[in-house]
Amino acid sequence: MxxxxxxxxxxxxxxxxxxxxxxxxxxxxxxxxxxxxxxxxxxxxxxxxxxxxxxxxxxxxxxxxxxxxxxxxxxxxxxxDPASGQFMGVDFGHRRVHVVVADASHEIVASGSDRYADHVDWPTRLDVAFRLVERLSDQYGVHYGALQGVGIGIPGPYSGKPGVRDYPSHRSAADGFHEASVDEAFGERFGAPVIVDNNTRLAALAEAIFGEKAIENLLYVRLSDGVGGGLVVGGRLVSGSAGLAGELGHVTVTADGSPCRCGKNGCLETIASVPAILAACRAAGLPVESLDDLAAAIARSHPLADRVLRDAAAAVGRVLAAVAMALNPSEIVIGGEITRLAPVIVQQASATVAYESFPSTPSPDVRATRLAAHAADVRAAHLADDDGALGALAAVFHSSPLLAGxxxxxxxxxxxxxxxxxxxxxxxxxxxxxx
Amino acid sequence: MxxxxxxxxxxxxxxxxxxxxxxxxxxxxxxxxxxxxxxxxxxxxxxxxxxxxxxxxxxxxxxxxxxxxxxxxxxxxxxxDPASGQFMGVDFGHRRVHVVVADASHEIVASGSDRYADHVDWPTRLDVAFRLVERLSDQYGVHYGALQGVGIGIPGPYSGKPGVRDYPSHRSAADGFHEASVDEAFGERFGAPVIVDNNTRLAALAEAIFGEKAIENLLYVRLSDGVGGGLVVGGRLVSGSAGLAGELGHVTVTADGSPCRCGKNGCLETIASVPAILAACRAAGLPVESLDDLAAAIARSHPLADRVLRDAAAAVGRVLAAVAMALNPSEIVIGGEITRLAPVIVQQASATVAYESFPSTPSPDVRATRLAAHAADVRAAHLADDDGALGALAAVFHSSPLLAGxxxxxxxxxxxxxxxxxxxxxxxxxxxxxx
Structure with missing residues (x-):
């Protein structure tokens, strides 16, 4: 030749x-x-x-x-080369911001979090975040001169296409916050490209990527103040046609259930969010006001707590099973602090998904037998509170320009x-x- | 420079x-x-x-x-150049094979179908298909010398990765059929690359592609002897982790419902498949044995037929809405011959999806308002019986080598x-x- x-x-x-x-x-x-x-x-x-x-x-x-x-x-x-660049993942929760910084070899070189008041405005959140970033710099001796990219998770729906700088809509007239604000603020501060996405979706990406091996098809749900979710399909995080994919909290579970803030009745969120679970415990006669109270009841093996949690988890399992029939994921992950306090949630949801996927008797139907053999594993989230920040980091690792410099x-x-x-x-x- | x-x-x-x-x-x-x-x-x-x-x-x-x-x-x-190659799409249904042939400019140059007996073995189906292909050649003056690729739809789950020639599993010990058989038979006959996938999934692809503009996120369900589905996410047909994505027929709708052939109770298929709908009509006192009988009852605006169809369609709508919450598609398509006979199915399913997506009152929840504004359009399938064959063709158009020859x-x-x-x-x- x-x-x-x-x-x-x-x-x-x-x-x-x-x-x-x-x-x-x-x-x-x-x-x-x-x-x-x-x-x-x-x-x-x-x-x-x-x-x-x-x-x-x-x-x-x-x-x-x-x-x-x-x-x-x-x-x-x-x-x-670890020194060839840094990557930052930031997650703005409702009450707290998390920041992780990694070098180019994927080593986490700094991480931390800081609180702000519930529902505080965005300029304040940004201020807390930037002060945290400065503190991490001092604490870990990290300088951001080689910052190659920033990934940012925000709560609530994110309708901009991830990674695209054209933001079609405003977030909420109420707080005057514009989705581009976060992006622009970080972009201007660090002179680096910025990716923004919903933080629950980013947590799904983190669960798919930061395991022993990457999961191509994963379904993720998080039980927290609300119920949200995310999907990885064919190795890609799913946004949906309007950036609204993953809204598992508003799937109707019981049509005659409690009113939901969305205007429907009996959404999964009215059954399986943390406030809903605490309210159901109180209605059953168990006086719990907080997750700590609930944890104490679980530690005492309180049967009322167990029953309420199993009912909620069965509802979660039914919704997950329905979506899993459509998507055939290999893993289903349940996240949120309550999942760590109450292992019964994953146990029950797993049993429900298994029942919904497996025929209860050997089936003459080839398809059912196949589905049974390939039912998704249901597990608790591996990652904890920094999952959104790690997912933001993963998003950046997967989208940065190469060979620069x-x-x-x-x-x-x-x-x-x-x-x-x-x-x-x-x-x-x-x-x-x-x- | x-x-x-x-x-x-x-x-x-x-x-x-x-x-x-x-x-x-x-x-x-x-x-x-x-x-x-x-x-x-x-x-x-x-x-x-x-x-x-x-x-x-x-x-x-x-x-x-x-x-x-x-x-x-x-x-x-x-x-x-239309003469630069031909592409063939084949769909093996339960009772009939469809074949479409297109030239390289996407012009359909031949199409036809032929029947075989219900549940006949695969060698016979292949024989019927090859004779049909020959007949189309004579009838339309098409010669297959420039055949660039064949796409094939088969009923039932397809667990091989589409387009990959490594078939991990056998289809069914009962009929001795190996999934590779169809692939190999066509490959040997025409010396062209072959893609095989589930025909309901291919129909979903066809609905996404053969419209006025391509749909990036589409959810498809087909009501027929069974109930199956397919999903296009981010412009790609979804297979799932084991090739089993799209099994909407086995989502549980009523936990205390009729037994399903899969071993569970109250699956969507026990409510919305054609046999289930006919059985529900008979149980309600309307003696219908076939789709023709049902069509006659619909033509007479029979209230029992209307009620049964609305109930079935509402169940379809609830399942579609749950999956749509997860995926945020822009279009939801309902296919199957019964959909053409009974427009009430799409009307009712559309109303159910709208209710499940829209808050019933103006909502204080930004998320709910967003979801409402971006609820998917529900429509009847544009394509008819050749949808699987057209989808197979689409799959080939999107995967062929270029510039050959x-x-x-x-x-x-x-x-x-x-x-x-x-x-x-x-x-x-x-x-x-x-x-």
């Missing part, structure tokens, strides 16, 4: 981009893992990683001794390949895909 | 591939539409289309006079760019994405 130096350089450059992308998305990996992930031969890959190591774009972090099964010589793990080895024909590349993005986030 | 002929040729080649891809996926388009779709300037695009026209890869089919709004000079519409203008540096391209696929389908 004839040699075409310009083309070869372009091909090599493409390979480099793919290596860097997989490391940005997945953190430290062995050469074998990288070769498998992007479908290159070990030989070709070694050339590519050799060049990237030499130029300092990637580094050897450790060996896979701690991660591997079986025997054999431990292999080196490679990662992006690295010296290139001169291509044999000069700057040829460069001329063929699109102009590098230095601000604004690629395409909003969270994959 | 310095000139690098090899690289420039590669860039041009990439642009050509994108132009051909958008034409393959969307059929005839004006130059402006192509430029918008792939983000090229009109000037660059004109160079690309000029070269493709000159080489015969694309042709001018007509003008957009029939499609455009407003005044102005009609623009030419370009399409792939076209002469290239020699690149300035010789065969340079070619050396950089991956080997062209002549068999086996790209990546299973239906996007």
């Amino acid at each position: 004839q040699s075409y130096p310009g083309v070869q350089a372009l091909v090599r450059r493409t390979h480099e981009e793919r290596v860097l992308q997989v490391l940005r998305e997945q953190g430290a990996l062995s050469r074998n893992q990288i070769a498998r992930a992007i479908g290159l031969s070990r030989t070709t890959l070694s050339e590519i990683t050799g060049s990237l190591l030499q130029r300092g774009a990637i580094v050897v972090t450790d060996t896979d001794a701690a991660h591997r099964e079986g025997s054999g010589r431990p292999a080196e793990r490679l990662a992006l 690295y010296p290139e080895t001169p291509a044999p024909t000069g700057a040829g390949p460069r001329a063929a590349m699109p102009p590098r993005q230095t601000r604004g986030v690629a395409d909003g895909r969270h994959q | 310095q000139s690098y002929p090899g690289v420039q040729a590669l860039v041009r080649r990439t642009h050509e591939e994108r132009v051909l891809q958008v034409l393959r996926e969307q059929g005839a388009l004006s130059r402006n539409q192509i430029a918008r779709a792939i983000g090229l300037s009109r000037t660059t695009l004109s160079e690309i289309t000029g070269s493709l026209l000159q080489r015969g890869a694309i042709v001018v089919t007509d003008t957009d006079a029939a499609h455009r709004e407003g005044s102005g000079r009609p623009a030419e519409r370009l399409a792939l 076209y002469p290239e203008t020699p690149a300035p540096t010789g065969a340079g760019p070619r050396a950089a391209m991956p080997p062209r696929q002549t068999r086996g389908v790209a990546d299973g994405r239906h996007q």
Whole structure:
């Protein structure tokens, strides 16, 4: 085959981009893992990683001794140069902001949270967040000069397309808050691209990504002041046609149930939100005013608490099972602080989903048998309060421009390949895909 | 900027591939539409289309006079050379096989269907299908020498990843049928790549694609002998973790309902399948044995038929609304012959979905108001019995290799760019994405 130096350089450059992308998305990996992930031969890959190591774009972090099964010589793990950039995930909850900062090798280098008053206005929340960011800088010795991107979770529906800077609608006339405000405030402060999305959805993404292996199809529900959810389908976070996907809290469970704030009756939120569960306990004669009270009742194995929680969890299970019939996820995750206090919630929801997925008797129906064999696992969330911030970080890791700021080895024909590349993005986030 | 002929040729080649891809996926388009779709300037695009026209890869089919709004000079519409290839969509129903053949400009050049006995074995179905294909060849003067791909819909769950030739499981020990059989039989017969998927899912894809504009997020349910469904999320057909997505028929609607063949009680299928609806009519005192009988009762505005149909449709609406809360689709489509006979089904399901999505009173909840404003449109399927075959065709259009069989203008540096391209696929389908 004839040699075409310009083309070869372009091909090599493409390979480099793919290596860097997989490391940005997945953190430290062995050469074998990288070769498998992007479908290159070990030989070709070694050339590519050799060049990237030499130029300092990637580094050897450790060996896979701690991660591997079986025997054999431990292999080196490679990662992006940790110093090559930082990534920030921020989650604005109703009462608290969380911030996590990671380096380019996916190591969390700083994290913290700070409270603000319930339903305080957005300028105040931003102020608390920026002071927290400053404090983390002092505390952990982190400087934000190399910040490559910021992911931000906000409560409530987010109708802007994630990652796109064109915000079609206002959040709420009541507090004068504009969705673009958060984005712009962070963008101006750090000069880095910003992604904004609903924080429950980002928590779903975090649960899909920060496990032993990434989950391609996952359904997530969070029981909190309200009930929200998120879906990962085919490895991508689902937004829906108007950015409103994941509203599991307003699926009707009992048509003649209690009135919901949305105007319907018997929505899942009227049964399985924390306030609804506490109210149901009180109605049953158990005087609980807070999650702490409920935790104490659970610790005493109080049968009223158990009954109320099982009823709520069965309702959650029925809604999850219906959506799982449509989507066939491999995992269903239930999050929220109450899930950690009351393991019975996941137990009962899991039993309900299993019943709804499995035929109760061996079935003559091939389809039912298949569904039974592939029913989703139901589990409690692995992550805790920083799930939204970690999800925001994951969203950024999956959408950042690559190779920015690295010296290139001169291509044999000069700057040829460069001329063929699109102009590098230095601000604004690629395409909003969270994959 | 310095000139690098090899690289420039590669860039041009990439642009050509994108132009051909958008034409393959969307059929005839004006130059402006192509430029918008792939983000090229009109000037660059004109160079690309000029070269493709000159080489015969694309042709001018007509003008957009029939499609455009407003005044102005009609623009030419370009399409792939119709003679450059054919694409076949096949749908194996329970009692009938449908075949459609299109040329590369998306023009349907042949279509037909043939019956076989209910639940006949697969070798017989294949035999009927191949004879139909031969007959269409004679009837329409179609020769299959340029067949570029075959899409095939089969009833029941399809657990192979669409487009991937590795079939992990057998279909059913009972009839000795292996899912790979259909694929292999067509592949051997026509020497073309084959895609197989569940035919209800393919119908969902067809409804999403063959409308005035493509729908990115669509939820589809079909009421027939059973109840099945399909989902398009973010422009992609959803398979789920085990290829079982879309099983809307086995969502529980009434926990104390009639036994379902799956082993549960009160599944949607026990209420809204055609046999279930006929049985409910009979139980209510209306002696109907077939869809024809039911159609006659509907024509007489029989109140019992109306009541049974409304009850069934309300159940369909509740299931659709629950899944729509999770996915936020812009359209919900109800298919199946009974939907055409009984418009009340779509009317009632639409009313139920609207109620479940809209708060019944102006709501203080921003989220509810948003959801209300973005509730999905519920409509009857546009397509009829050939929907599965058309969906199979759509799946093929979206996954075929491009530029096959076209002469290239020699690149300035010789065969340079070619050396950089991956080997062209002549068999086996790209990546299973239906996007």
